[in-house]
Amino acid sequence: MDDSHFGVRNKRGDWAPNGRREVAPFWAWPPQLIKVLKWLPGYVWPWNAFHMTTALLWWFFVVPDVDTLQTLDWGWPALLLAANWVGCLIWYGAFEWRLYRQRAQGSRFKYHHKFPSESPSDVFWFKSQNLDNFLRSFLISIPLWTLVQVIFLWCWANGIGAWLTWDEHALWLTLLVLLSPALHEVHFYAIHRLIHTPTLYKWIHSIHHNSVNPSPISSLSMHPVEAFLYHAVALWHLVIPSNPVVAMFQLHAAGFGAVNGHIGFDRIELGGEQTMQSHAFLHHLHHKHFEVNFGGDGLVPLDLWLGTWHDGSKDGERQMQARYERKLARMNAGKAS
Numbered sequence: 001m002d003d004s005h006f007g008v009r010n011k012r013g014d015w016a017p018n019g020r021r022e023v024a025p026f027w028a029w030p031p032q033l034i035k036v037l038k039w040l041p042g043y044v045w046p047w048n049a050f051h052m053t054t055a056l057l058w059w060f061f062v063v064p065d066v067d068t069l070q071t072l073d074w075g076w077p078a079l080l081l082a083a084n085w086v087g088c089l090i091w092y093g094a095f096e097w098r099l100y101r102q103r104a105q106g107s108r109f110k111y112h113h114k115f116p117s118e119s120p121s122d123v124f125w126f127k128s129q130n131l132d133n134f135l136r137s138f139l140i141s142i143p144l145w146t147l148v149q150v151i152f153l154w155c156w157a158n159g160i161g162a163w164l165t166w167d168e169h170a171l172w173l174t175l176l177v178l179l180s181p182a183l184h185e186v187h188f189y190a191i192h193r194l195i196h197t198p199t200l201y202k203w204i205h206s207i208h209h210n211s212v213n214p215s216p217i218s219s220l221s222m223h224p225v226e227a228f229l230y231h232a233v234a235l236w237h238l239v240i241p242s243n244p245v246v247a248m249f250q251l252h253a254a255g256f257g258a259v260n261g262h263i264g265f266d267r268i269e270l271g272g273e274q275t276m277q278s279h280a281f282l283h284h285l286h287h288k289h290f291e292v293n294f295g296g297d298g299l300v301p302l303d304l305w306l307g308t309w310h311d312g313s314k315d316g317e318r319q320m321q322a323r324y325e326r327k328l329a330r331m332n333a334g335k336a337s
């Protein structure tokens, strides 16, 4: 497949998509109903539909009955951890295997000209980005994801929180499912801005940013504090009237959904002329430039409203540079006074 129809490759070999990324169309004024209707299927399919499917699979086949959940012991949390490990091994492993091991589509649609395995570095455990990212995900982040799961399931089983049933509140709970990705974006933006403050960045978030050229297995490579805060988005469902299935969807959209920002390819080739959008570009720009796109995909465009939006265009690049120069001038003025 010819990726030059969709974007441009620079002299270094880095590829970038044409055009500019846009925020979700329902923020437009005057309202653009047709655009919203066209956007909706892509909002649900395939990524959020996948997260709901896995949430239901966990709910029906992994989560034990309510009597078991009422008592904290090692048994059922260990079962959840095992399921989360297996789930991540399959999910993250599939993308990593196909795109980075088999290199099934070579460098077509790939943002960075190199593959992480070609750049050993001292910042990583065993000098290997892949091994470092894998170990941090499986030994730190997935156990903390499981801890969040254990907290809300135990609370639900013991009647702590404003839990609702689907029989009586199907409409609200369906709406809450649709709003959950927006909640994720606001939560992620808030904690992400927080851990970009200088002290916390050095202590916590620099670990995630060691992967300047991320791959799927970089998604959950985090310091324990970040890993807990990131997955703790599901704990909002202890405050909002909700249902554990919705909380599980929220958690899976964070845990499995992190792959979207870190695929490293703009599109995944599906065979023939068929491709699937990865939605990775905005977060890839964050890994590249650090000070832009702290949120997600522009579902709730906090970056746009707060002046850190980089839409991937030349214009976005210029605005980022201008902001950077203003910041530098402020810092120099501060030093001089």
Ligand SMILES: [Zn+2]
Residues within 6 Å of the ligand: 208, 214, 219, 261, 262, 283, 287
């Ligand atoms: Zn990232």
Ligand SMILES: [Zn+2]
Residues within 6 Å of the ligand: 192, 196, 205, 209, 286, 290
């Ligand atoms: Zn960051």
